[in-house]
Amino acid sequence: MNDTVIAIARKGPPKPADAVTRIGGNLEPHEMRDPFDIGEALTTLAERGDAVTVFPAGYVEPLLARIESVDPELPHFVLDFTGSEMPPSGKLVFVASIGGNAKLQFELEGDWRALDGRPMMVHAEFPESCLVLNRRAARRIETPVGVNYTASFALQGRQYELPLYDFSQSGVGLRATPDQCFGLTVGKKITGARLELGPALTLIADLEVRLLRPFKTFLLGEQVQVGCSFASISMQMQQTLERFVTSGVPERRAAR
Template structure:
């Protein structure tokens, strides 16, 4: 398909973007600027081919990201090979960017592109998006942490006035992708989706101290049968090194094996 082909008319269906179906894919949205920049840098390093859709999905061009600005607020994008499409893209009021990195779909949108120069050549200038969809459909086995041998996460939260609060939060569950924390309603007010929690420490029994950075993905109110209320704070590991991930997986495997052995003994 040539990049100046348009998709219009009843015989053609317009592309559907997960980015515009936030009710179904909200858990895959990134809000942390550091995470978004990390994805954009990977796109640049890999020379990822990006499809830019506009005119309500009827038109598109193929391009790649060249670099980020020094202040990380903007990026430079190569122009397409068709001058007419490039001109139309500059007039577009909404553009959706899509690419694939390591089999993971990435999407984000902008309200406009601006013309610029890069090394004396025409280029596009875009603003780093505030949200980005990383559609990584990896499912992990989620282990409920043992009540008899609980795991606690120690980290620092920050109040509205900027003051620090050291907290110890029980782990409700753990997986190879992240952890679920138990927070009181007052503690939960200090969390926002997209927040990055640095220097989180968890002592995994028989494995050792796990130190990682977490990103808050979701918050759910939970009410127990006794009427007690708490908030489950779902967090994802941020760039967890393989050696530390192995710690988590060994812990999960051992606890689950012990749990099955107990159940088998009761049978």
């Protein structure tokens, strides 16, 4: 057997905050069946050291793993469950976020026995197909006019409180004047942002700035659209946000 693999410089074990939820039944992912594309997606996860959330049947909480190595020629890959626990025999659902823009999900079934000399690692064949949800295509909810939807955070000694224009399961859109968003750049990490989604929902999440787009409005003059993806959000808060997004919240309207 060819033992050539793609070596991975590993990060530390994943944390509970790294867990992601399964793709909801109300969403419309596309199916990926090309082995080359599947191998490329798995290799991306491995090279980045991103967490893979594993859902065994009957488990209340998911397990967490990372992809240790990928061999696209066999094709197979190796999962490392260090810091979590070994999965039970049977069918597992694997979910991972790729680059903050897409969610990958697939199912595999096996005995999941540990590899010789590597007690927390298991071998897995490539799935025949994967579901891929492009998060940029996820439903976005525009905030009602006249209601307090804001994002508050501190960055490099400066306090920010920016109006929140829209949000989805993958991130939030902010609006600011050029002066208000001074210090924000694409790729900037925001830790512990407080997101006020109206009077009934407050979330604390880590964000990453993905977009800065200047524009003008007749009433407000020069503005900047600040698009942020969720860099870290607890699984409980993610599930709360998912319910909030999919519960039929109305599009932008005047508050009563």
